[in-house]
Amino acid sequence: xxxxxxxxxxxxxxxxxxxxxxxxxxxxxxxxxxxxxxxxxxxxxxxxxxxxxxxxxxxxxxxxxxxxxxxxxxxxxxxxxxxxxxxxxxxxxxxxxxxxxxxxxxxxxxxxxxxxxxxxxxxxxxxxxxxxxxxxxxxxxxxxxxxxxxxxxxxxxxxxxxxxxxxxxxxxxxxxxxxxxxxxxxxxxxxxxxxxxxxxxxxxxxxxxxxxxxxxxxxxxxxxxxxxxxxxxxxxxxxxxxxxxxxxxxxxxxxxxxxxxxxxxxxxxxxxxxxxxxxxxxxxxxxxxxxxxxxxxxxxxxxxxxxxxxxxxxxxxxxxxxxxxxxxxxxxxxxxxxxxxxxxxxxxxxxxxxxx
Amino acid sequence: xxxxxxxxxxxxxxxxxxxxxxxxxxxxxxxxxxxxxxxxxxxxxxxxxxxxxxxxxxxxxxxxxxxxxxxxxxxxxxxxxxxxxxxxxxxxxxxxxxxxxxxxxxxxxxxxxxxxxxxxxxxxxxxxxxxxxxxxxxxxxxxxxxxxxxxxxxxxxxxxxxxxxxxxxxxxxxxxxxxxxxxxxxxxxxxxxxxxxxxxxxxxxxxxxxxxxxxxxxxxxxxxxxxxxxxxxxxxxxxxxxxxxxxxxxxxxxxxxxxxxxxxxxxxxxxxxxxxxxxxxxxxxxxxxxxxxxxxxxxxxxxxxxxxxxxxxxxxxxxxxxxxxxxxxxxxxxxxxxxxxxxxxxxxxxxxxxxx
Ligand SMILES: CC(C)[C@H](C(=O)O)[C@@H](O)C(=O)O
Ligand SMILES: CC(C)[C@H](C(=O)O)[C@@H](O)C(=O)O
Numbered sequence: 001x002x003x004x005x006x007x008x009x010x011x012x013x014x015x016x017x018x019x020x021x022x023x024x025x026x027x028x029x030x031x032x033x034x035x036x037x038x039x040x041x042x043x044x045x046x047x048x049x050x051x052x053x054x055x056x057x058x059x060x061x062x063x064x065x066x067x068x069x070x071x072x073x074x075x076x077x078x079x080x081x082x083x084x085x086x087x088x089x090x091x092x093x094x095x096x097x098x099x100x101x102x103x104x105x106x107x108x109x110x111x112x113x114x115x116x117x118x119x120x121x122x123x124x125x126x127x128x129x130x131x132x133x134x135x136x137x138x139x140x141x142x143x144x145x146x147x148x149x150x151x152x153x154x155x156x157x158x159x160x161x162x163x164x165x166x167x168x169x170x171x172x173x174x175x176x177x178x179x180x181x182x183x184x185x186x187x188x189x190x191x192x193x194x195x196x197x198x199x200x201x202x203x204x205x206x207x208x209x210x211x212x213x214x215x216x217x218x219x220x221x222x223x224x225x226x227x228x229x230x231x232x233x234x235x236x237x238x239x240x241x242x243x244x245x246x247x248x249x250x251x252x253x254x255x256x257x258x259x260x261x262x263x264x265x266x267x268x269x270x271x272x273x274x275x276x277x278x279x280x281x282x283x284x285x286x287x288x289x290x291x292x293x294x295x296x297x298x299x300x301x302x303x304x305x306x307x308x309x310x311x312x313x314x315x316x317x318x319x320x321x322x323x324x325x326x327x328x329x330x331x332x333x334x335x336x337x338x339x340x341x342x343x344x345x346x347x348x349x350x351x352x353x354x355x356x
Numbered sequence: 357x358x359x360x361x362x363x364x365x366x367x368x369x370x371x372x373x374x375x376x377x378x379x380x381x382x383x384x385x386x387x388x389x390x391x392x393x394x395x396x397x398x399x400x401x402x403x404x405x406x407x408x409x410x411x412x413x414x415x416x417x418x419x420x421x422x423x424x425x426x427x428x429x430x431x432x433x434x435x436x437x438x439x440x441x442x443x444x445x446x447x448x449x450x451x452x453x454x455x456x457x458x459x460x461x462x463x464x465x466x467x468x469x470x471x472x473x474x475x476x477x478x479x480x481x482x483x484x485x486x487x488x489x490x491x492x493x494x495x496x497x498x499x500x501x502x503x504x505x506x507x508x509x510x511x512x513x514x515x516x517x518x519x520x521x522x523x524x525x526x527x528x529x530x531x532x533x534x535x536x537x538x539x540x541x542x543x544x545x546x547x548x549x550x551x552x553x554x555x556x557x558x559x560x561x562x563x564x565x566x567x568x569x570x571x572x573x574x575x576x577x578x579x580x581x582x583x584x585x586x587x588x589x590x591x592x593x594x595x596x597x598x599x600x601x602x603x604x605x606x607x608x609x610x611x612x613x614x615x616x617x618x619x620x621x622x623x624x625x626x627x628x629x630x631x632x633x634x635x636x637x638x639x640x641x642x643x644x645x646x647x648x649x650x651x652x653x654x655x656x657x658x659x660x661x662x663x664x665x666x667x668x669x670x671x672x673x674x675x676x677x678x679x680x681x682x683x684x685x686x687x688x689x690x691x692x693x694x695x696x697x698x699x700x701x702x703x704x705x706x707x708x709x710x711x712x
Contacts, residue, residue: 083548113586118469134490134516138503140551147494150519156555157517160490163506190599192439195496199512225607226615229585230469243546247603251581259582 001308003030004060006037006053009073009082010281011291011344012066018293018348019064019300022320025352026313033060037089038068038082038281048085054092062307063089063274064300067281082281090130095266095274096166097173098128098245099302102232102252102262107325110336111257114229124235124252125181127174128245129167130266133196134160135242160196162241167200169269171207174239175214184215184236188224188244200241221248228252253278260292260333263299265306275303289343292331294321297351320354327354357664359386360416362393362409365429365438366637367647367700368422374649374704375420375656378676381708382669389416393445394424394438394637404441410448418663419445419630420656423637438637446486451622451630452522453529454484454601455658458588458608458618463681466692467613470585480591480608481537483530484601485523486622489552490516491598516552518597523556525625527563530595531570540571540592544580544600556597577604584608609634616648616689619655621662631659645699648687650677653707676710683710 005020007013023030035053036044044050048068057063068082078084089095104112104122112119137159145155171187178185187204189197201218208216219227221244227234228248232255240248253259262278277295285291298321305314329350330339342350361376363369379386391409392400400406404424413419424438434440445451460468460478468475493515501511527543534541543560545553557574564572575583577600583590584604588611596604609615618634633651641647654677661670685706686695698706 078548078554081548087549113470113474115469115471135549137513142551142555145517145519150521153519153521154555155517155519156550156552157493157515158550158552159513159515161501161511161513163501163504163509163511165506165509190602192434192437193443193491194512194514195498196512196514198434199498199510222602222606225581225603226610229607229610230613244603246546246578247581247600250578251585251607254582254585257586 001030002060003032004056004063005032005034006057006063006065007034007040008037008066008068008281009039009070010067010283010286012068012281014289014344015277015291015293015296016064016066018344019296021348022297022317022351022355023300025355026316028310028313037065037085039070039073041085042073042076042080042082048080048082049088054088057089057093057274062272062303064303065274065276066296067277067279069281070283087135089274090266091136093272093274094131094268096129096131097170097267098130099177099265099267099306100126100128100249100253100262100278102126102256104256105258105261105325108256108258108261108334111334112255113257114255119232119255122232122256124232125177125237126245126249126252127170127177127237127239128249129170129240129242132162132166133242134158137161160194162196162200164203167203168207170239171204174237175207175211178214178237179211182236183213186224186235186238187216187218188221188238188240188248189218190221191218192220197241204239224248225251228255249278258334260331261294261298263295263302265299265302267306271306273303273307275299275307289345290332291344292333293344293348297321297348316355317351320351323354324350357386358416359388359659360412360419361388361390362413362419362421363390363396364393364422364424364637365395365426366423366639366642368424368637370645370700371633371647371649371652372420372422374700375652377704378653378673378707378711379656381711382672384666384669393421393441395426395429397441398429398432398436398438404436404438405444410444413445413449418628418659420659421630421632422652423633423635425637426639443491445630446622447492449628449630450487450624452485452487453526453623454486455533455621455623455662456482456484456605456609456618456634458482458612460612461614461617461681464612464614464617464690467690468611469613470611475588475611478588478612480588481533481593482601482605482608483526483533483593483595484605485526485597488518488522489598490514493517516550518552518556520559523559524563526595527560530593531563531567534570534593538592539569542580542591542594543572543574544577544594544596544604545574546577547574548576553597560595580604581607584611605634614690616687617650617654619651619658621655621658623662627662629659629663631655631663645701646688647700648689649700649704653677653704672711673707676707679710680706
């Protein structure tokens with residue numbers, strides 16, 4: 001099985017290296033090939049998603065992705081900026097199903113800004129649609145305003161769109177994921193204002209007919225943002241569009257206070273996927289050896305489970321991560337007095353040791 | 357001066373009544389006229405925003421609005437549902453500038469789900485654009501998908517749009533508000549993905565040239581949702597578009613844990629405005645006499661300050677509200693052991709007494 005390793009920028013290379021070490025320690029045979037992406041892609045080949053990198057990602061059975069973005073690329077024109085690589089990979093690989101767990105490990109309950117009783121034991125799965133919505137919808141641009149009170153002025157515009165089968169397939173992902181959990185799906189929309197999301201609500205309701213064993217409720221996105229802060233543990237699976245999912249998944253991740261722990265998977269129709277930590281490239285701490293590699297290591301576990309059909313090996317990694325937490329090992333982002341502060345390499349090595 | 361009183365549905369009438377009592381206790385002469393809106397508008401005249409109600413709102417110098425929505429109107433077609441009245445009033449009255457403070461009163465710090473050190477003393481002002489963006493942008497609807505991989509299927513679609521002068525005027529509102537506060541504005545956008553919000557960022561940056569005394573920074577909306585949970589006190593004024601503002605202002609309100617305390621103002625170019633509590637119509641507790649009238653009373657204060665040019669009277673109301681909190685009076689939504697639980701009428705009466 002072939003895995004494309006795309007370390008990216010900032011802390012990307014350091015954390016990806018630890019995840020690769022963990023994969024190598026499983027005693028399986030993986031073919032791994034590395035390629036530059038994001039700022040590193042631009043630096044090497046003049047484009048954040050170089051042709052060779054895209055080709056490798058397409059050929060591979062799965063992609064392990066670090067993180068992209070660095071201050072030095074901030075002044076590039078938008079089409080060349082690092083994050084365009086992520087958007088490009090999602091679109092080119094058809095990665096429409098984004099799974100983003102927000103889990104609070106009991107040992108890390110203190111890291112949250114929320115009161116322990118509100119978040120301890122938190123375990124939400126956000127299913128975000130990732131190739132549609134206003135992210136890619138055309139037409140878009142800056143033009144002369146064609147009508148209304150501002151006719152003749154310049155205006156920026158974008159198009160939000162969801163076709164029926166795009167909604168159906170992400171709804172199936174959510175209902176199927178819920179079956180393996182607490183069997184409750186909350187579909188988040190803005191059906192009271194947007195045509196796109198009234199349509200979304202209608203289609204999700206229709207798909208739900210095939211899942212009588214799963215509970216479905218609908219919630220407006222503004223209310224969902226409130227309920228995530230008020231009583232996050234009431235959620236099981238949240239399914240929503242690309243734009244709302246971007247906002248809500250980051251909000252949910254931050255509820256845990258330990259975003260350095262959260263993996264993600266972005267899957268196509270055949271469960272081939274790109275797996276990356278939920279956090280960013282943190283260029284301010286790059287190269288210091290203090291970044292938390294656990295989100296990337298757990299992303300490798302998601303890769304094994306979802307894309308490579310190796311659930312048992314995924315379980316092994318996840319247990320090893322629990323073991324190192326129980327041992328009291330903490331990178332600085334999750335450190336608390338009374339625990340042992342370690343760096344990126346030592347944390348990775350501890351997971352490898354715990355695997356054995 | 358003429359004030360249109362639109363009580364609406366659910367707890368709307370009870371809480372509006374207390375705000376009217378407070379206005380009457382100021383010793384000023386206001387002409388107040390009441391009209392049905394939302395479900396009550398539909399029940400009386402077959403439309404959530406009856407013609408007579410709209411006419412009254414247009415004629416008046418300011419509108420005091422309760423809340424709309426009730427279970428019994430949930431099955432109506434969208435154009436007739438209560439919340440269409442809010443959208444209609446915003447559009448018809450040109451209320452583009454929405455001011456939504458998120459303030460945590462020291463006495464109520466315990467009500468938040470966040471740790472006291474994270475939220476005590478919280479005082480954010482969210483400036484949300486309210487008549488543009490994807491809320492009103494055309495074209496929109498459900499159609500046969502015209503292109504791309506889903507061509508021929510049904511699809512829902514909406515248009516996000518912002519014209520230059522729409523962005524300019526809301527940016528001015530934000531910078532001017534910041535001048536009366538800590539002089540810091542965070543403009544929230546999604547310039548890395550949306551053309552509309554790259555344009556937004558460019559225009560806000562340009563308007564900022566007129567406000568050298570105010571600090572401006574730009575933040576992506578997903579990061580803003582995270583920072584609101586992580587370190588909300590770092591914000592002073594947040595300015596953003598209609599859609600992002602809907603989500604972030606509710607998130608920020610919930611950080612306080614006491615959404616029953618939060619007023620809002622929606623202003624036109626001449627500061628004429630509609631003033632309403634940030635919370636909803638809570639039909640489940642309507643008529644029980646337990647709703648918190650303070651957000652509506654504080655909305656009346658915002659009305660005096662912003663729309664009627666009576667800052668001194670606004671101050672008097674705000675002090676009176678602080679007095680009743682200091683007296684330990686609490687409606688059930690903000691009750692804690694050791695305080696005195698009171699109902700809607702008693703809370704309103706206590707504010708009137710404190711005014712004198
Ligand atoms: C970098 C950006 C384009 C991206 C997004 O908005 O989807 C990121 O925020 C994410 O959530 O993966
Ligand atoms: C009721 C709804 C249309 C409205 C909005 O989305 O603007 C509400 O959520 C608000 O924030 O005032």
